[in-house]
Amino acid sequence: xxxxxxxxxxxxxxxxxxxxxxxxxxxxxxxxxxxxxxxxxxxxxxxxxxxxxxxxxxxxxxxxxxxxxxxxxxxxxxxxxxxxxxxxxxxxxxxxxxxxxxxxxxxxxxxxxxxxxxxxxxxxxxxxxxxxxxxxxxxxx
Numbered sequence: 001x002x003x004x005x006x007x008x009x010x011x012x013x014x015x016x017x018x019x020x021x022x023x024x025x026x027x028x029x030x031x032x033x034x035x036x037x038x039x040x041x042x043x044x045x046x047x048x049x050x051x052x053x054x055x056x057x058x059x060x061x062x063x064x065x066x067x068x069x070x071x072x073x074x075x076x077x078x079x080x081x082x083x084x085x086x087x088x089x090x091x092x093x094x095x096x097x098x099x100x101x102x103x104x105x106x107x108x109x110x111x112x113x114x115x116x117x118x119x120x121x122x123x124x125x126x127x128x129x130x131x132x133x134x135x136x137x138x139x140x141x
Contacts, residue, residue: 018070018080020124020131022089022097023047025059035076036083037133038065041094042120049077064089066097066135068128084132097135101127104134 026046027037034056036049037124041064050068059065067083089097098120102112108130115123115131 006038014070017079017122018068018125019077019121020066020068020126020128021047021121022064022066022092022094022124022135024066025061025063027061028056028059030056036079038067040121042098047077048075049079051079051083055079055083059083059085064092066132068125084136086136088139089135092138098124100138101131101133104130104137107134 009112012119022041023038025036026039029035029037029048034051034053034125036051036056036059038047038049039045040047044119050127059115064087065083065085067079068081069077070080072078095117098115098117101124102115102117105112105114105127110130114127128130
């Protein structure tokens, strides 16, 4: 496999711009291309996200979730991984979610500064596994 192939380079560049977001579901759009409309709880940005019918049907409005999203380039986003929710997230504030992710990094021996509290999206995407584990663990306590 050629790691410098143009098509692969474009895919890697797009994934490097992925965002990890703690969000709430604002709307569900049915149709041939099901979508979720999400509001980022860190900054209020609204995203229209392409998601499979099973994902769209599995969420209700105002449910809070953690997911990783890649910009498509036409003003919409794509969900390349999972979108996780827990009833414990209903009362979880965005700043606390970031604190939990940063604490997970600290416990893993990594620099918590990798997740910037003012703009956590890139850091949450870069350390998605640790952020996911920290929030899931908190939700199960």
